[in-house]
Amino acid sequence: MAATSDQAAEQITEAVLHNLAGTGDARLGEILQALVRHLHAFAREVRLTEPEWMAGIEFLTAVGQACTDTRQEFILLSDTHGLSALVDVLTQDTPAGATESTVLGPFYLPGSPARANGESMAVHDPATPAVIRGRVLALDGTALAGATIDVWQTDSSGFYAVQQPGTQPEDNLRGVYTTDAEGRYELVTVRPVEYEVPTDGPVGDLLLAEGRHAWRAAHIHAIVSCPGYRRVVTHLFDGDRGYLDSDAVFGVKPSLVRTFTPASADDGSTVCTLENDFVLVPEQG
Numbered sequence: 001m002a003a004t005s006d007q008a009a010e011q012i013t014e015a016v017l018h019n020l021a022g023t024g025d026a027r028l029g030e031i032l033q034a035l036v037r038h039l040h041a042f043a044r045e046v047r048l049t050e051p052e053w054m055a056g057i058e059f060l061t062a063v064g065q066a067c068t069d070t071r072q073e074f075i076l077l078s079d080t081h082g083l084s085a086l087v088d089v090l091t092q093d094t095p096a097g098a099t100e101s102t103v104l105g106p107f108y109l110p111g112s113p114a115r116a117n118g119e120s121m122a123v124h125d126p127a128t129p130a131v132i133r134g135r136v137l138a139l140d141g142t143a144l145a146g147a148t149i150d151v152w153q154t155d156s157s158g159f160y161a162v163q164q165p166g167t168q169p170e171d172n173l174r175g176v177y178t179t180d181a182e183g184r185y186e187l188v189t190v191r192p193v194e195y196e197v198p199t200d201g202p203v204g205d206l207l208l209a210e211g212r213h214a215w216r217a218a219h220i221h222a223i224v225s226c227p228g229y230r231r232v233v234t235h236l237f238d239g240d241r242g243y244l245d246s247d248a249v250f251g252v253k254p255s256l257v258r259t260f261t262p263a264s265a266d267d268g269s270t271v272c273t274l275e276n277d278f279v280l281v282p283e284q285g
Ligand code: BEZ
Pocket: 075, 076, 079, 080, 103, 104, 105, 106, 107, 197, 198, 216, 249
């Protein structure tokens, strides 16, 4: 770029930053100024052309248009490009011994049914049953009675109930379990499988263009809450399944990988069990 156009480009960046300096909310101003600085630097670095700028606009428009009440293509874009995992790592300062957080993903639906300990949330699934039991503890080892574990996962074909209305019952493989007086819970489900994040939208097209796969390592989602403690949004990963090293959304943390133990049930069928404690950090801690 000629020196004069370099100067003109610099002046545009400076003018925008100057205009943003009066943003009423100081934090919003800080975020917007940094965003403009980085966006302009990005355009300079790659020497963004007008057709490329328009392709970007059209892509983001398509991402917005793919969003519905039950599909969040922007979260998928953020997840598949590591922004969600980065924000998680930057904002969660989990002390050693506490359960680590990971990405929420786009398929969490509040309002799952309350389930009794020992009740199966697999309303409709022929896959290998799994029993996950343990306690919710405070960092100092105190058992937490009345803690809730809001759980959701895909069925064995790799889809969440929310993705398949009319095929799966809406409460399939989701539920809220509550710990008993000793802080114990027992959730009954199916062993999780690897699955592909949705590839039938603009983010799928982008993954294809990037030459990347869309597989997530097999996991069960959980949000663990208890009054007085920090809520943790986390996963339990199945350590015997694939994609732990190449999860499409960069969500795997070694401390979240578990071993499910297969055992024979009385009727000869296989049941997997997993002993797992969740450990919460006090709100002031
Ligand atoms: C999920 O684990 O549900 C998920 C996370 C990120 C993108 C798509 C799905």
